[in-house]
Amino acid sequence: MVYLDVKNLAFSYDDERVLEDISFTLDAGDLTILTGENGAAKSTLLKNILGLLEPDTGTVTWAKKNTEGRKLSIGYLPQTIASFNSGFPSTVQELVASGRFQQGKWFKALTKEDDEHVQKALESVGMWSFRHRQIGDLSGGQKQRICLARIFASDPDVFVLDEPTTGMDKESRKKFLNLLQHSCRLHQKAVLMVTHHDDEILYGDQHIHLERKEDSPWKCFSMASCKKPSSPQV
Secondary structure (H helix, E strand, C coil), X not given: CEEEEEEEEEEEECCEEXXXXXXXXXXXXXXXXXXECCCCCHHHHHHHHHCCCCCCEEEEEECCECCCCCECCEEEECCCCCCCCCCCCCEHHXXXXXXXXXXXXXXXXXXXXXXXXXXXXXXXXXXXXXCCCEHHHCCHHHHHHHHHHHHHHHCCCEEEEECCCCCCCHHHHHHHHHHHHHHHHHHCCEEEEECCCHHHHHHCCEEEEEEECCCCCCCCEEEEXXXXXXXXXX
């Protein structure tokens, strides 16, 4: 089932064309990796896809329903998260658990299943041991990781992630990517993930690479490849 269909997308900042000829689909069960050199407008592409920016031309079409017939839900992690001040009144576990309230659970006690989602989400980003810490006491990288855990806890149909493994060590990245693969293969989630780590490309079912157009007078990037790499064993 196609969750996202992008056709002939182009985008400019003022008169500077930065994206052109972008077309791809994202299916339920697919883990798609997006790469490109620094300044390749990868984050800009995500914002166009999410409706935060409006393309000059082309179309972005999201499915209205998921594979089970319910309204499609999307979880987005931008490249940088706004910082929480030192007085933010929440522990790590409380913030991540709030992601479960999006499932129609406002003012309701969380269930054992909810608690398990929260623990798995925190473990997936290596932050379970920090669960009782105050948010404001964490480093910037740690705050980024708990925001990622909150998205996992909310259990969306589609994950749109902008360099989510920044700041993780190799073992943490491996565990995180294995979880993404598990979510796609067993639960039919869809993932669109930007990365600058070449080894992470092999975890994807599809690889999209943005590169500068040689014949363009602008800083313009087009889709250079869209292929199925060989995925490592999970």
